[in-house]
Amino acid sequence: MTSSSQSARDLWRTLRLTLPDLWRAQPLVTAGLFLSGAAQGLLPAVTVLIGKWTVDGVSGLLRGQPVNLAALVGAWVGAALLSQVTAPVTQVLQGAAADHYTLHVNQRLMRRMTELQGLDVLEDPQFHDDLEVLQGGASHRPLNLLSTLVYALRGLVAALSVAATLLLVGWWVPLVVVAGLLPLMARQMQFHRLGWSLFIQKTPEAREVNYLSRVALRHEYAKEVRLYGLAPHLQRDALTRTRAYQRTLRAQRTRGLLTLLPFEALSLLVTGGLFAFVVAQAQAGRVGAGSVALVVTALGALRQELSSLTEMGSLGTQHLSWFAKLHAFLNAPGGVQSPAQPRPLPGDGTVTLCGVSFAYRDQPPALRDVTLHIPAGQTVAIVGENGAGKSTLIKLLLRYYDPTAGRILIGAGDGQTDLRDLDLTAWRAQVAAVFQDFARFEWTLRENILLGQPQDDARLKVAVHGSGLRGVLNDTCTLDTRLGQAFGGTELSGGGWQKLATARALYRGARVLILDEPTAALDPRSEAEVFGTFAALARGRTTLLVTHRLGSVLMADRVLVLKAGRIIEDGKHADLLARGGEYADLWALQARQYEEPVEAALSLSASGG
Numbered sequence: 370m371t372s373s374s375q376s377a378r379d380l381w382r383t384l385r386l387t388l389p390d391l392w393r394a395q396p397l398v399t400a401g402l403f404l405s406g407a408a409q410g411l412l413p414a415v416t417v418l419i420g421k422w423t424v425d426g427v428s429g430l431l432r433g434q435p436v437n438l439a440a441l442v443g444a445w446v447g448a449a450l451l452s453q454v455t456a457p458v459t460q461v462l463q464g465a466a467a468d469h470y471t472l473h474v475n476q477r478l479m480r481r482m483t484e485l486q487g488l489d490v491l492e493d494p495q496f497h498d499d500l501e502v503l504q505g506g507a508s509h510r511p512l513n514l515l516s517t518l519v520y521a522l523r524g525l526v527a528a529l530s531v532a533a534t535l536l537l538v539g540w541w542v543p544l545v546v547v548a549g550l551l552p553l554m555a556r557q558m559q560f561h562r563l564g565w566s567l568f569i570q571k572t573p574e575a576r577e578v579n580y581l582s583r584v585a586l587r588h589e590y591a592k593e594v595r596l597y598g599l600a601p602h603l604q605r606d607a608l609t610r611t612r613a614y615q616r617t618l619r620a621q622r623t624r625g626l627l628t629l630l631p632f633e634a635l636s637l638l639v640t641g642g643l644f645a646f647v648v649a650q651a652q653a654g655r656v657g658a659g660s661v662a663l664v665v666t667a668l669g670a671l672r673q674e675l676s677s678l679t680e681m682g683s684l685g686t687q688h689l690s691w692f693a694k695l696h697a698f699l700n701a702p703g704g705v706q707s708p709a710q711p712r713p714l715p716g717d718g719t720v721t722l723c724g725v726s727f728a729y730r731d732q733p734p735a736l737r738d739v740t741l742h743i744p745a746g747q748t749v750a751i752v753g754e755n756g757a758g759k760s761t762l763i764k765l766l767l768r769y770y771d772p773t774a775g776r777i778l779i780g781a782g783d784g785q786t787d788l789r790d791l792d793l794t795a796w797r798a799q800v801a802a803v804f805q806d807f808a809r810f811e812w813t814l815r816e817n818i819l820l821g822q823p824q825d826d827a828r829l830k831v832a833v834h835g836s837g838l839r840g841v842l843n844d845t846c847t848l849d850t851r852l853g854q855a856f857g858g859t860e861l862s863g864g865g866w867q868k869l870a871t872a873r874a875l876y877r878g879a880r881v882l883i884l885d886e887p888t889a890a891l892d893p894r895s896e897a898e899v900f901g902t903f904a905a906l907a908r909g910r911t912t913l914l915v916t917h918r919l920g921s922v923l924m925a926d927r928v929l930v931l932k933a934g935r936i937i938e939d940g941k942h943a944d945l946l947a948r949g950g951e952y953a954d955l956w957a958l959q960a961r962q963y964e965e966p967v968e969a970a971l972s973l974s975a976s977g978g
């Protein structure tokens with residue numbers, strides 16, 4: 370099977386999926402729309418016929434024959450009225466249906482994003498290419514498809530009815546005209562299809578250009594962009610890429626237009642030949658002046674209708690290709706998913722990892738054969754050098770990814786359950802987390818803490834005090850102050866944001882607490898305060914603390930040392946120090962960083978320097 374017939378079949382399937390959707394969104398409006406489109410389609414044929422009757426009537430008048438003027442004027446006024454009424458009605462109906470359908474499509478895209486529960490899908494560049502195309506089209510493709518379908522119906526009715534008027538000249542005339550114009554139509558369709566496939570191929574490049582302009586314009590990059598004088602480089606790069614992109618499109622357009630020329634010539638030959646033939650027939654007295662007028666207007670109208678039908682067909686193909694992408698996107702496997710029939714949530718927060726390994730897409734393993742048992746209520750510090758796999762362990766526990774091998778079990782004894790068998794939302798509701806790269810939502814402080822949950826005053830107070838956020842609040846910054854600059858809100862300091870992220874975690878009464886470098890942006894006093902709170906908060910909860918600041922490890926019952934994705938040490942702080950291994954080395958290294966400058970300062974002051 371050729372790829373074009375394959376894609377025609379795909380498009381037909383997409384149309385069959387999309388039409389019922391359009392219909393369900395607004396049945397009456399859609400029916401009205403297609404009816405008024407079909408009515409409009411009859412107008413060109415009516416105009417051609419009125420033209421013939423008028424010319425025949427006038428010729429008759431010149432020969433002294435009677436003419437039914439009232440019928441002629443009636444037909445003309447009727448056609449004008451139909452044309453004036455149907456055009457605005459079609460526009461109004463189209464607007465109503467398209468608004469509704471655009472909302473419907475946007476809602477489905479948003480719903481899809483909430484169905485994607487893991488992070489795995491988001492790391493596929495193809496996913497972002499598809500999303501770029503879909504988001505870019507969501508505001509206009511539904512309207513475009515709808516109007517294209519209506520105009521295509523209008524064009525089809527018009528072409529058929531105008532072709533039918535040519536039957537008055539001879540049964541073979543419409544066949545010859547259509548045969549002369551069909552190759553041109555087919556070629557034009559092919560040309561437009563190429564345009565779409567080029568657009569899809571170039572999406573990654575368009576995304577690169579969008580990324581460059583985001584870097585140049587967005588606040589989060591502004592400091593580096595200015596300090597390192599990046600703006601001219603970004604501008605140059607965007608310009609070069611855009612020009613290359615446009616060059617390819619232009620070359621393709623020109624090539625396509627040139628290949629249309631022979632087909633244009635053929636269509637001209639056929640319609641010109643037919644015109645010459647009818648004039649010759651009139652000269653020989655075999656047909657009347659009205660028939661010549663009919664052929665002239667019908668050929669013009671047919672050419673125009675077929676050409677706009679081609680255009681509609683091509684545009685419709687593009688819109689349908691967009692919808693095919695939408696259907697594929699909505700129905701693609703979504704990576705991490707909640708089970709259809711989840712097992713009940715275990716009663717306690719014991720966590721067990723059995724031979725867990727994990728590799729990110731196309732990457733070497735980030736975790737290798739990790740086996741670990743954390744009884745409910747234990748506080749475990751996880752330490753290790755950059756890239757050791759600490760955050761990955763946390764992400765698996767939150768089921769942002771599933772292990773490549775091994776199992777994560779929640780609960781103890783008979784209640785122990787594989788994490789994959791638990792309802793994801795229910796499990797995540799049991800976990801509170803402060804991430805290294807927590808989100809800074811540009812909403813009010815209160816909304817940033819509640820994150821959609823109902824307000825509980827007592828819990829909110831504990832969260833605000835426990836996180837140290839109390840110190841951030843004052844007369845000008847209250848719980849109802851909007852944060853961030855995008856909407857003219859107040860900007861918190863880095864530490865202020867971190868306290869807010871901590872308050873968010875504290876507000877969620879959770880059985881498992883995850884702290885991934887939770888104090889990286891805090892000053893020493895705030896850090897001490899927050900760790901005091903964490904220690905109280907961790908009581909009775911299973912707590913995992915990822916940290917590079919080994920002083921904070923002292924709040925943990927147990928320390929895990931990760932290296933290259935494996936647990937290489939596991940024990941109490943004092944025992945690990947005594948063992949003299951990796952942990953003892955890291956501890957000594959960090960202690961020296963504090964001691965040496967002090968010693969240096971002391972020796973400097975002793976020497977009177």
Ligand SMILES: Nc1ncnc2c1ncn2[C@@H]1O[C@H](COP(=O)(O)OP(=O)(O)OP(=O)(O)O)[C@@H](O)[C@H]1O
Pocket residue numbers: 492729730732735753754755756757758759760761762
């Ligand atoms: N989303 C990702 N896609 C591909 N590779 C990743 C991704 N996230 C992390 N990695 C890689 O996985 C390995 C473990 O990373 P991880 O973030 O778990 O380390 P870490 O111990 O938390 O490091 P750090 O102390 O720097 O935060 C690293 O080699 C890292 O480059």
